[in-house]
Amino acid sequence: MRFDKAELRTLGWLVFYDVNRTLGGLASMELLRRSFGARGWMTDEGHALFVALSRLTPGTNILAYCVALGWQLAHWRGALISLAAASIPASILIALLSATLAQIDRYPLVRAIIAIALIVATLLVLVTAWNLLRPYIKGTNAARTGIIAAIVVVLVLMKVTPVRILLAAAVCGVVMASPAAPPVAEVDR
């Protein structure tokens, strides 16, 4: 598909608007599906493929989703515009918040707010971990997941670095591979 400048601007605006009015993740992807679907720029099948791919791509899922979407529509230009629109506004805001916090975090009231916000953030991280793990604890996958989780916990207790733990997990996955397992793209994430 060949995109002209006006369409590239629309692409950037839609990604900016949909990604930066949510807290990222699947909510942003759903908004993008609606916006781009309404313009005939994305099918539901394309959305499903991008969601699966974004889960398989290292890093932040919504950024990978936006790159795949932009690439599909306008190759490099689309990918880079989508990536910039999705990441720059939030990054600027976060850097400004960090700079502000560095100036005011000595005040007791600010520290109390941070402490309470940290409890909320902890719960949100817990939800993220659960969402990652949930598709793998159903049916016959549960035993395999339990074994991998146990190995990871043992390695953490042995103070093995995270990268080595992930490599060890990949090796375990290869050793325990089951031909009957469903394709990743079909797993309900």
Added chain:
Amino acid sequence: MSVIALYLLLLKATVTSFAGMGSLPQIRQDFVVTHGVITDEQLSQAVVIGRSAPGPVGAYVVAIGYFAGGWPGAIAAWLAMITPALLVIPLLTLLRQFLHLPRVRAAVDAVVIASAVLLLTSVVRMAMDSVEMLRRVFG
């Protein structure tokens, strides 16, 4: 720590994670434990800032970059955050070729499971940090 070193360390964390917050254990290992350029408290603050702002969850690494290296650090962190996303382009091509292979799929799944469990171990430390902060504020 130089900006390039900061970028490479953050890239190591983002490229080995499979969710926005998945990079947290590796970032703590490199920035708090190994190099000591930020404290556990700053790490927790970065998570709070990242979860308070709209946009990608993984953007909390920008706060890490800022705490570790000021504005140049924040820019390096932004680059480290967006770099792995570009890997989706070759993945679009490779998906149909290799992902149907059970061993490849199982390896990817195992890495996702491991990153989730690593994240859970980070939650334990964050919970302890928040209790400690509350104790210091109200104690």
